[in-house]
Amino acid sequence: MSRLFAFLFLALFAVLAAGKEAEPAADDPALEKRVMALAEELRCLVCQNQTLADSNAELALDLRRQIREQLRGGASERQVVDYLVQRYGDFVLYRPPLKATTVLLWFGPFLLLALGALILVRRVRRPRAEDPPLSQAEHARAAELLDPGER
Amino acid sequence: MNKRILWVVAIFGALVLLLAAGLGLNPREVPSPLIGKPAPNFELPLLQEPDKTFSAKQELGKVWLLNVWASWCVACREEHETLVQYSKLGGAPLYGLNYKDQRVEGMRWLARYGNPYRASFFDADGKVGIDYGVYGVPETYVIDKRGVIRYKRIGPVTPELLDKKIVPLVRELERE
Numbered sequence: 231m232s233r234l235f236a237f238l239f240l241a242l243f244a245v246l247a248a249g250k251e252a253e254p255a256a257d258d259p260a261l262e263k264r265v266m267a268l269a270e271e272l273r274c275l276v277c278q279n280q281t282l283a284d285s286n287a288e289l290a291l292d293l294r295r296q297i298r299e300q301l302r303g304g305a306s307e308r309q310v311v312d313y314l315v316q317r318y319g320d321f322v323l324y325r326p327p328l329k330a331t332t333v334l335l336w337f338g339p340f341l342l343l344a345l346g347a348l349i350l351v352r353r354v355r356r357p358r359a360e361d362p363p364l365s366q367a368e369h370a371r372a373a374e375l376l377d378p379g380e381r
Numbered sequence: 382m383n384k385r386i387l388w389v390v391a392i393f394g395a396l397v398l399l400l401a402a403g404l405g406l407n408p409r410e411v412p413s414p415l416i417g418k419p420a421p422n423f424e425l426p427l428l429q430e431p432d433k434t435f436s437a438k439q440e441l442g443k444v445w446l447l448n449v450w451a452s453w454c455v456a457c458r459e460e461h462e463t464l465v466q467y468s469k470l471g472g473a474p475l476y477g478l479n480y481k482d483q484r485v486e487g488m489r490w491l492a493r494y495g496n497p498y499r500a501s502f503f504d505a506d507g508k509v510g511i512d513y514g515v516y517g518v519p520e521t522y523v524i525d526k527r528g529v530i531r532y533k534r535i536g537p538v539t540p541e542l543l544d545k546k547i548v549p550l551v552r553e554l555e556r557e
Contacts, residue, residue: 275516289516292507317514319414
């Protein structure tokens with residue numbers, strides 16, 4: 231009986247094993263690691279908020295294959311990035327280069343931070359205007375609120 | 382007090398303008414770095430005659446259009462009629478880059494919807510597409526006599542775009 235169960239149990243696993251094809255090209259883990267590290271830095275052009283590593287769009291698959299082929303062919307990371315920038319522009323880079331057109335992108339946030347800090351410092355330093363003195367009626371009301379036990 | 386309200390209104394107004402300008406931009410239109418650069422050369426088999434090949438060099442000295450299309454591409458169908466109309470004008474030749482398609486499907490598409498292309502090249506694995514920076518089919522390139530890419534359209538070609546931009550540009554380039 232238990233043998234039958236064991237057989238059925240194993241048969242189940244056989245189905246699982248046949249269920250899904252393995253991801254291709256894991257034949258060289260070191261290369262694959264370089265491909266994915268580089269793909270993390272690059273933007274997928276189809277789903278623009280994903281990296282090439284995350285995306286499973288057709289184009290991302292193709293570009294990952296291109297990266298893999300080029301790295302395997304002995305290209306450096308720099309060369310592969312240049313190859314992609316030549317075709318798709320700086321847009322593919324998640325870390326765009328510092329250029330005249332990207333100065334605001336790089337330093338804008340710091341500019342805003344400095345502006346905020348400036349406003350904050352000025353506000354904190356400004357002498358607070360004296361509160362106007364209380365009138366007779368207000369004095370009386372304050373005394374009443376502060377000392378309710380009298381009633 | 383009044384001054385403060387003025388400031389708030391001014392900042393708010395500036396933000397509204399900034400965001401309105403941002404909304405008006407199309408993030409899918411990535412400026413192509415290829416404009417003004419030589420069109421990458423390629424050699425590909427023709428879609429309908431697999432034993433013949435075409436090389437981009439063959440068109441040097443002529444102004445020509447390259448349209449990237451595929452039978453699986455819905456937006457391509459949208460622009461197809463416009464391209465067919467264009468081909469009837471008898472202007473600069475229009476070539477097709479059949480991108481990541483099945484040969485049979487591509488040929489069936491042309492048979493069904495009409496063939497505006499002088500020839501279509503069969504780019505089965507999309508390698509030439511990558512060289513041209515293709516990321517959203519359909520795309521259309523205008524290439525001048527020196528083989529330089531002068532214009533790129535990402536997305537379907539509309540009749541307005543054809544009349545106002547592409548045809549005048551082609552005429553101008555032909556005079557160069």
